[in-house]
Amino acid sequence: MNTATGQPLSPAAGHSPAALHVLDHDDTVAIALRDLPAGKRISTPDGRILVITGDVPQGHKVALADVSVGSVVRKYAHVIGVATAPITAGDHVHSHNLAFSAHEGSSADDAAGEPLGPLELPDRRTFLGIRRSDGSVGTRNFIAVLSSVNCSATVCRTIAARAEASGLLDEFPGLDGVVALTHDQGCGHVAQGQGLAMLRRTLAGYAQHPNIGGVVMIGLGCQMNQMEHLLEGITFRPEVPVVSFTVQEQGGTKRAIARGLEAVREMAPTVTDVTRVEVPVSELVVGLNCGGSDAWSAVTANPALGHASDLIVAQGGRTVLAETPEIYGAEDLLVRRAASPAVARDLLDVIGWWEEYTAADGGGSMDNNPSPGNKAGGITTILEKSLGSVAKGGHAPLMAVHRYAEPISARGFSFMDTPGYDPVSVTGLIAGGCTMVCFTTGRGSAIGTRPAPTLKLSTTSDLFRRMGDDMDLDCGSIVEQGRSIESVGLDIYHRILDVASGTPTKSEELGYGDNEFVPWHVGAVT
Structure with missing residues (x-):
């Protein structure tokens, strides 16, 4: 790539476009555009004849210059590692002769933040989205069945699968699906630790998501990620129906599944009352x-x-x-x-x-x-x-x-x-x-x-x-x-x-x- 223009370099005279792709004038490697057999003679962008010393698979790197042991190898005009063995022009460059190397760190003082240059914007500048009451815009419209803990995951997955299999989506075409958001966490966390905080933040982000129109939240009952603490961190839009319960308070798995299916069906008409604009x-x-x-x-x-x-x-x-x-x-x-x-x-x-x-x-x-x-x-x-x-x-x-x-x-x-x-x-x-x-x-x-x-x-x-x-x-x-x-x-x-x-x-x-x-x-x- 030419570092001035950001565009791929044009092949030099005599260089077959079907052989190599060179990204920058300063690079010591190029990309093989097809499998290159040992002994193949190709031209480099600067007009030199390069003999491939060993088979190079398509997409892999070919050395454009000799590189001594310990010297850097460049691609995209940037260091990608150091040579661990002598590299000769025409060699296949990969893990057998190239290794990761420590790189020079950056400083916050390097921040330039230059504005984006002028772009030719397309005529098309809108899409059909679902405008929510808080001003956000969704691209889909789902009911989420969300587990607070792994122990309620089977119940959540069963509710979502049965709801979709029941013909609900045909009955309410404005509903894109019923998604089970299940995971392997929710208990065994340190109460004030970063793991539980991150899980709650993730669950809250999905529950509040512009693509979610209704939420059924299910826990086991005795888990570390207690429902009331999870709900404290969620701000639901006023129009979003929310039902939460635990498997234990419902009296077991079958009753919890039945309660969840009932909740999904009850909220479906409200959730699907949307129009793309x-x-x-x-x-x-x-x-x-x-x-x-x-x-x-x-x-x-x-x-x-x-x-x-x-x-x-x-x-x-x-x-x-x-x-x-x-x-x-x-x-x-x-x-x-x-x-x-x-x-x-x-x-x-x-x-x-x-x-x-x-x-x-x-x-x-x-x-x-x-x-x-x-x-x-x-x-x-x-x-x-x-x-x-x-x-x-x-x-x-x-x-x-x-x-x-x-x-x-x-x-x-x-x-x-x-x-x-x-x-x-x-x-x-x-x-x-x-x-x-x-x-x-x-x-x-x-x-x-x-x-x-x-x-x-x-x-x-x-x-x-x-x-x-x-x-x-x-x-x-x-x-x-x-x-x-x-x-x-x-x-x-x-x-x-x-x-x-x-x-x-x-x-x-x-x-x-x-x-x-x-x-x-x-x-x-x-």
């Missing part, structure tokens, strides 16, 4: 997430989503990047975009907490993050992965840093501290108020969420062809067809507005979302 893009709250990343994530889907994010932010909307372990090593790019030193300091504090957190668990490091799938797709270190991950956030100033599941109050682009584990991360974003999620994937993550829909973006056309039933949009056309990042980003923007207006995503059609509510488990379990 035209609202501006400024009412969107979109989570930006990724999973199963590969080398193409940073080239196609992530920067294209970043452009869509910028289009939303430029109109006053909110977009939220997450997954703290997956910005590690690239946090300097966000620090420079921080709207103030205080915002930058907040982000750096989060990074510091994670360094201590991983070190405390058996002396681990943040480089534990890249998964086997990431590495099979060509990603070697967390530094490399993070540089691609940050691209989802576009170029807008960073206005705020939110803790896990905190309300996303700041307008514009912000960051939420979450783990990199997809369902936990997305749960935090939705609890914070995201009314939909955009999720990029290179290996083929099949995640889907309720009550906020997830739009899945494939990094390659090959993935889209293989898993078309799961992918909503193909971003691989940036490489296969030479489309610009901006044009694909505009496609994503329009698809976001379609989904926000009620068009179902692939994961919704497939029935995903019941197993993706996974609150972050922190603190002692006693």
Whole structure:
């Protein structure tokens, strides 16, 4: 990528566009656009002939220059690690000769917070949303059956499944579903500990969510997460019907299920008494997430989503990047975009907490993050992965840093501290108020969420062809067809507005979302 323009470099004369993709003039590696066999002769952008010294899989890195042991390797004009063995131009560069290295930290004084440059905004600047009494706007309309503790999870799941199977959704077409929000927590917490506080914050975020029109909340009765304390932290909209009870007070599982079904049916007419109305893009709250990343994530889907994010932010909307372990090593790019030193300091504090957190668990490091799938797709270190991950956030100033599941109050682009584990991360974003999620994937993550829909973006056309039933949009056309990042980003923007207006995503059609509510488990379990 040309660091001045932010665009991929054009191939030099004699360079086959089907061989290498070079991201920046200063890079010491390029990406193989297809499988490159040993002995293959290709041209580099500066006109040199490069001989591939060993087989290089598609998407993996090829050395453009010799690198001595201990010297840095650059990609995206950024350090992604150090050579652990001598690297010769034409070599396959991966975990056998490249390793994570400590990176130079940033300072809050680096915050520049430059405003987003001029953008050509699309003519379409509204969507059909559900305006709630508190001014928020939903993209879906669900009844939530929420468990305060794992012990009531089976009752909640049974109520939701039986309610939907009863024909309720056909009877009330304004109801998008009955979702069971169950989890494995709620007891064994330290009463005043961070684990219980985070769980309650997460549950409250879902109960108050703009996509929730009615709530049935069920506990066991004797759990640590007592119902009255949970309800204290929730501010329901006046029109939202709420029913809460425990399995023990109802006299057992069967009676609790019957009471829950009765409650769902009684509230359905009120919940479905809504109408979609035209609202501006400024009412969107979109989570930006990724999973199963590969080398193409940073080239196609992530920067294209970043452009869509910028289009939303430029109109006053909110977009939220997450997954703290997956910005590690690239946090300097966000620090420079921080709207103030205080915002930058907040982000750096989060990074510091994670360094201590991983070190405390058996002396681990943040480089534990890249998964086997990431590495099979060509990603070697967390530094490399993070540089691609940050691209989802576009170029807008960073206005705020939110803790896990905190309300996303700041307008514009912000960051939420979450783990990199997809369902936990997305749960935090939705609890914070995201009314939909955009999720990029290179290996083929099949995640889907309720009550906020997830739009899945494939990094390659090959993935889209293989898993078309799961992918909503193909971003691989940036490489296969030479489309610009901006044009694909505009496609994503329009698809976001379609989904926000009620068009179902692939994961919704497939029935995903019941197993993706996974609150972050922190603190002692006693």
